[in-house]
Amino acid sequence: MAKVLITGGTGLVGSRLIPLLKSKGHEVVVLSRSKDASKPYPIFEWDYKKEYIESGAFNGVEAVIHLAGAGVADKRWTAERKEEIYNSRTKTSFLLYNTLKNIDNKVKTFISASAIGYYGLDTGTTNLKETAPVGHDFLAHVVDAWETSTSKVTDLDIRLVQLRIGVVFSKEGGALVELLKPPVAAPLGNGKQYMSWIHIDDLCKMFLYALENDQMVGTYNAVGPKPATNREVTEAAAKAFDKKYVPIPVPGLALKVVLGEMAKMVVGGNRVSSEKIMEAGFEYDHPKLEPALKHLKSM
Template sequence: MQNILITGGSGLIGKRITALLEAKGKTVAWLSRSQQSQKSFLWDVEKGKIDPEALEWADAVIHLAGAGVADKKWTDERKKLILESRTKSTQLLHQAIEQATMKPDTFISASAIGYYGFDTGTNLMEESSPAGHDFLADVVIQWEAEVKKIESLHLRTVMLRIGIVLDKEGGALGEMLKPPVAAPLGKGDQWMSWIHIEDLANMFVFALEKTTLQGIFNAVSPNPATNYRLTHEAARAKGKPFIGIGVPGFVLNLILGEMSQMVTGGNRVSSQKIQKAGFDFEFPILIPALKDIFNG
């Protein structure tokens, strides 16, 4: 029986991964600031504290922890939290793994397609494509650098650069369909590299179980869509009115500030590397993915 330790386990993705792993007979525990109904070990990233038993217990770690990027307006304080919740949590895990006498053999970390920059136009971004030069790209660069330090401890390390996660319970779809009438953002021609939450959770399990897998992989569906199309199809799948006139960029900037660049820009990202490694998508096409989410 394999013991899997998950950070950020109580989030949407973490809960889904937990359910999949437990269905496969694996024992799952969460690293948490408080005791959970789920088996858990305590840690406190701000205080730099972690239960040393956690890493002695774990055969593998799935690292999902990090403050939500789109949850609140980007004040200087919020930006600091977005960065440090990722870098400091990874540093704490590195320290605990280094000190453990029985170390996990696998470390799988979330990352983000924000690495490529806010707006890469129509270019197809691959894992080897250059990093962007904005706030989110800088966050991902620093985050991945900390994960690479864990790799140097001779653990098999996988990083999944996650795109826009489609799920009924929240995330991007919840925000897009919150207004009474759905509408594209900005011009609407910006690319959105999306992934169904089920495929994302399955990809983490795939990365765990395929012991030859190592390195960085884009966690996006094979068929990105424009903001216009994604919004239109999501509204249709939910039975919500759609208006084809985009919310102007200056309005989004007034409401969201710097964060507006994240929604008016876009990325067209390739999933070819993970597919070549043997991963099969259950929902590679947008309309069936949305139908499953809203009617499944």
């Protein structure tokens, strides 16, 4: 069993991943901007803007799981917010690298969150593997820089795994909650755009799998095996959560008025391949859309 340091531990993924890691016998410590005595794990403070990590954070740590990053869909994309989205990923990665470079440590594995935004906000029906080229929009630029910054740890002879996370389905937040928030559920844009979704428990299981399997190295798409269109997802989610569904799409122009530049995230889409992670031996607990949604409702 490993001692694992996690950044972004209080976020949607981290808050679900930590109990899983502990249930498997791993010891967990967390980097956070503030202490919280109520949490069932040690917390060490850090501040990437001050280039500060509390002393002792890496004592005995054998693996790092790097989830930190400002929420992409939490606020409108002002110039200031874009800077925060970028810096909260790249500067935290550089801070971790520089700290590990300059202290004695036992870290042998570094697993970093990434995102399928790497490929661009709208790639149509093309089945995207990890070798597909980087996109040209804001989020693609962010993810490319994010992966470049985390790649620095390989200079320290540390095994690196980068998981390009798709659309995470959870009852606690994220895309599924937003889809079901309006009084009635309806497709967004033309509804034909693909959503490469993944159940949050399968995503957390992927992080655990990457931690425990030394043969995993490099970049993997962290998506489910069955992408679906926005229309298919919305209709299935409405049915699973007893929500009224209206097949009339919400126009892209209306979404742009409400969301600004962020609207490109919901009117665009990606069809992303899970072939590589499956070839690495990963097995899904929730591969199919409707059963996955029913499971989430029952949680």
